Amino acid sequence: MAEPALLNVSNLEAWYGESHVLHGVNFNVRRGEVVTLIGRNGAGKTTTLRSLIGVVGKRTGASTYKGNDLLKVPAHKVARLGIGYVPEERGIFSRLNVIENLMFPPAWQSGGMSVEEIYTLFPNLKGRDSTPGTRLSGGEQQMLAIGRILRTGADFILLDEPTEGIAPVIIEEISAALRILKDRGMTIILVEQNLRFAASVADRHFVLDQGKVVDEISNSALDANMDRLNRYLGV
Numbered sequence: 001m002a003e004p005a006l007l008n009v010s011n012l013e014a015w016y017g018e019s020h021v022l023h024g025v026n027f028n029v030r031r032g033e034v035v036t037l038i039g040r041n042g043a044g045k046t047t048t049l050r051s052l053i054g055v056v057g058k059r060t061g062a063s064t065y066k067g068n069d070l071l072k073v074p075a076h077k078v079a080r081l082g083i084g085y086v087p088e089e090r091g092i093f094s095r096l097n098v099i100e101n102l103m104f105p106p107a108w109q110s111g112g113m114s115v116e117e118i119y120t121l122f123p124n125l126k127g128r129d130s131t132p133g134t135r136l137s138g139g140e141q142q143m144l145a146i147g148r149i150l151r152t153g154a155d156f157i158l159l160d161e162p163t164e165g166i167a168p169v170i171i172e173e174i175s176a177a178l179r180i181l182k183d184r185g186m187t188i189i190l191v192e193q194n195l196r197f198a199a200s201v202a203d204r205h206f207v208l209d210q211g212k213v214v215d216e217i218s219n220s221a222l223d224a225n226m227d228r229l230n231r232y233l234g235v
């Protein structure tokens, strides 16, 4: 029998105050998979990630993860389940240097990466311990934001637009790092607008439109479905 999904999101609805943003999101993620959420600006991709970790207003539906309904888990307890969130704005502290940023979150689970392993994964960070976090380039800050989460022992990573505003050469390095993490058994949900990058790491793509998942495309079928996808994206 097929292994049940690691995460099963069913009929997820979410609100910011009076504003009803998600209208019944359905998708699942298997252990060790990389899936993307793609869609136009405002489709609800970031809100879907934020709903999983409990930082929206109201949520309804269900989101089953390792036997827990995430919709019943308060935001401050989600990290203890091994879920790590890397927000689009990255959240690097300007008053802390690289190593202080890296050491900031507690290691919630055993099995997290050591600082050395993080520097092997992201060599740009090596030798930069005392550089203030915000002196790094955007791409290096993204590496630091991902590295910081890997140290906590999280094995399920929610990554919001890691390539936004980042130089192509660094995008390739992040893509290579994500493939290494996948080989190590990590499960990743990636919100992404850069289809080339998404295709370089993902197994499946879920298309969001107006607060719903309207399509699922396997990575191997991406090229054949480019016209359909571009219609969703309004390209």
Ligand SMILES: Nc1ncnc2c1ncn2[C@@H]1O[C@H](COP(=O)(O)OP(=O)(O)OP(=O)(O)O)[C@@H](O)[C@H]1O
Pocket: 016, 019, 021, 039, 040, 041, 042, 043, 044, 045, 046, 047, 048
């Ligand atoms: N804090 C908030 N308060 C009220 N409405 C919000 C808030 N954040 C987002 N929204 C609205 O919710 C909708 C979905 O936004 P969301 O950020 O999830 O979209 P997205 O698909 O991630 O797009 P983008 O790529 O632009 O971030 C949009 O209409 C947005 O204006």
